[in-house]
Amino acid sequence: MSDPADFIDLALQREASWIRAEQSRDRLGSGLRYYGSSVGAVRGTVRDALRRHQGLTHDEVTALSSELWAVPVFERRLAAIVLLQSNVRLLRNSDLTRLEGFVREARLRELVDPLAVDVVGPLIAGLDLVRRVRADSVLDRWAREPDPWLRRAALLSPLQELRAGTGDWDRFVRHARMSLASPRRGSEAADSVPDGATAAREAIDVILDAVAKSRPELRFSAAGA
Structure with a gap:
């Protein structure tokens, strides 16, 4: 070592x-x-x-x-x-590849959540416009992944910004709808890991609870999912 x-x-x-x-x-x-x-x-x-x-x-x-x-x-x-x-x-845009590997292997809220909220989110928030657009395309893919933990990470990543009253609400809504519409492999085999079935869906509730306090005028509908 x-x-x-x-x-x-x-x-x-x-x-x-x-x-x-x-x-x-x-x-x-x-x-x-x-x-x-x-x-x-x-x-x-x-x-x-x-x-x-x-x-x-x-x-x-x-x-x-x-x-x-x-x-x-x-x-x-x-x-x-x-x-x-x-x-x-x-950290750089290219580090999202490494972080994706960590999320795929973590499979625990106690690891996935701080990765998403305290690392992925601030990393993306600190990027310039061009690099942020590229990073958003990565999160778009995560939000559509059969892996529920990657979907959870994509959804939770803007929590700090949204809780602070900033952040891109429309982007979160897009990712939430992608996540809810995401196809599951083999009768949700990817969701068969412990707590996997609810890992992504409850992330939406975490964001909605945070936004309800800081930006109560915002509303989320799964329409279009």
Whole structure:
């Protein structure tokens, strides 16, 4: 492992708790391993790593995120997300390919949601007009995907902007209708993963709840789906 990845992994293991690990396994399932480190410990560990290894470049940050993600341990993958969130200003349009791979493998709200809301959304919000148009075409494809977690990520990505009273409502409506109309493979085989059947549909409700508080004049209809 690289020095930053080794530092993060060892620190997370020092913060491990078998009781929390068992609780996480019971709550999130057995698809991943769990150290039992708290969310606060994960965030603090990434913060300490960035202090020790200052000035990481775009390529170093993205490579480190992939290195952390490659091992199927929940806390390592959460650390990869926190790392990207902390360096979102460095991310580029082309990084959506990497993020798509993360979303496809995550299959948990606890990983997909922060990826969408705290990484994908701010990444796209920081792009110039030309690059944002290209990124929107990627999200258009995600919104039509049979994979419910990619649909969920596309739908949740504008949450920060919409909650703040800005954001492109028409784009969200378009993605929501695409998602609701998206064909399912093999009698919704893609939705057969745990919680998959509702993962995308409940994302629409999350956005509608947020918008109801900040922009109550906006309305959503599934017409055209």
